[in-house]
Amino acid sequence: MLKKLLFLIIILIGKTELNAQFVYHKDYNFNKVGSLIPTILQASDYGFNTGRWLASCINMEKLFITIAPRAYVDLCRPQNIKNMLKENPNITKSMFHKPASEVSQEELQKIHSQKYIDELFTDPRIIANICEMGFLPTLSFPPFSYNMDFFRKAALRPILLATQGTLDAVDIALNNRNMGKFGWAINLGGGFHHAKVGGKEGEDYSKWGNCAVSDEGLATLKALSEYNINKVLIVDLDAHQGNGNAWILGNNEKVAIFDMYNKEATGNYPPDQNEAAQLIKYCYPLTRYTEDEAYLRLLKEKLENAVEQERPDLIIYNAGTDPLEDxxxxxxxxSAQGIIERDEYVFNLAKKIGAAIVMAPSGGYQRCTAAVIAKSLHNLVNKKIIS
Ligand SMILES: [Zn+2]
Structure with a gap:
């Protein structure tokens, strides 16, 4: 009797855990970077928006964005998305999974060089550079002055936790698939597709676009080594090319990469996109200001074809919201509706072919991105594409 009861409890715990398909931890948010950084960001954002409003009055808004690009980084985006998801009666508390810890250094060694890992954990200038605030550790007053503890908590921890979140998402999605269900999991952080192996002499970390650790690379390797699967397809619809993923995974014959990106994004970022493109099997560079119709038409035609060719067991979906207008x-x-339709299409396709899917939100540099992501997830839930 006791044995039966224990067995039932184990099954119930297992079920609860597998039902927790939204992955989130409160420390995903960069909200401890002192009050200084958000204040500077908000102040300059205010100036930018005023300029943009003036430019829009004379129909020169696009030109203004081009000559005065100013990204708004929502430091609490994961929390903002979570708060909006909680408003949906179909999304219960038990659907959230919390990563137990930061990704381990042992795990990081599967992709990143030991030299880079050592630097990342000991020299605050590395993480500050990656997060595009390289000057901060050099300020000669607390809490900044070469204070690794501060930068570890403020900037590195959110990235290490979100990376563990993407790894957990693989477990959740593939275990559900193994049980004959539609295996899906959505991490509310992560999607660090520019991170590379690191550790090269003179490497310029300020070009890593806020990506310190390759969560999608590690997630892919985990899926291939721990589960009996043949093919992972990375579907990268962030506005920027996933150059890091290409360098790390492009030569792996059990991985194929599908990437639709703007080759003329601000600063033509990433700078090595032509070389990295050689490693992307399904590579579709777009031009500036591509609109919904052309974007969705190309996606539907080309992704259908890639999926037919590759027959993936797992899709890792980098769902950046920086293709969003403005x-x-x-x-x-x-448009926001275009993003919602895009996400719906990718999830429906994964479901149709019986692949598991892991989504990470990646880039997006406007105040509204959390709301657009939340709207898209509400749409998936309300249409019962995910449940
Ligand atoms: Zn991006």
């Missing part, structure tokens, strides 16, 4: 980094012209 994004000063992405410079595409996709």
């Amino acid at each position: 994004d000063p980094e992405g410079l595409l012209n996709i």
Whole structure:
């Protein structure tokens, strides 16, 4: 009797855990970077928006964004998304999974060089550079002055936790698939597709676009080594090319990469996109201000074909929202409705072919991105595409 009861409890615990398909931890949020950084960001954002409003009055808004690009980084985006998801009666508390810890250094070694890992954990200038605030550790007053503890908590911890979140999402999605269900999991952080192996002499970390650790690379390797699967397809619809993923995974024959990105994003970022493109099997560079119709038509035609060719067991979906209209980094012209339709299409396709899917939100540089992501997830839940 006791044995039966224990067995039932184990099954119930297992079920609860597998039902927790939204992955989130409160420390995903960069809200401890002192009050200084958000204050500076908000102040300059205010100036930018005023300029943009003036430019829009004379129909020169696009030109203004081009000559005065100013990204708004929502430091609490994961929390903002979570708060909006909680408003949906179909999304219960038990649907949230919390990563137990930061990703381990042992895990990081599967992709990143030991030299880079050592630097990342000991030299605050590395993480500050990656998060595009390289000057901060050099300030000669507390809490900044070369204070690794501060930068570890403020900037590195959110990235390490979100990386563990993407790894947990693989477990949740593939275990559900193994049980014959539609295996899906959505991390509310992560999607660090520019991170590379690191550790090269003179490497310029300020070009890593806020991506310190390759969560999608590690997630892919985990899926291939721990589950009996043949193929992972990375579907990268962030406005920027996933150059880091290409360098890390492009030569792996059990991985194929599908990437639709704006080759003319601000600063033509990433700078090595032509070389990295050689490693992307399904590579579709777009031009500036591509609109919904052309974007969705190309996606539907090409992704259908890629999926037919690859027959993936798992899709890792980098669902950046910087293709959204008015994004000063992405410079595409996709409406919020277009983003929602895009996400719906990718999830429906995964479901149709019986693949598991793991989504990470990646880029997006406007105040509204959390709301657009939340709206898209509400749409998936309300249409019962995910449940
Ligand atoms: Zn991006």
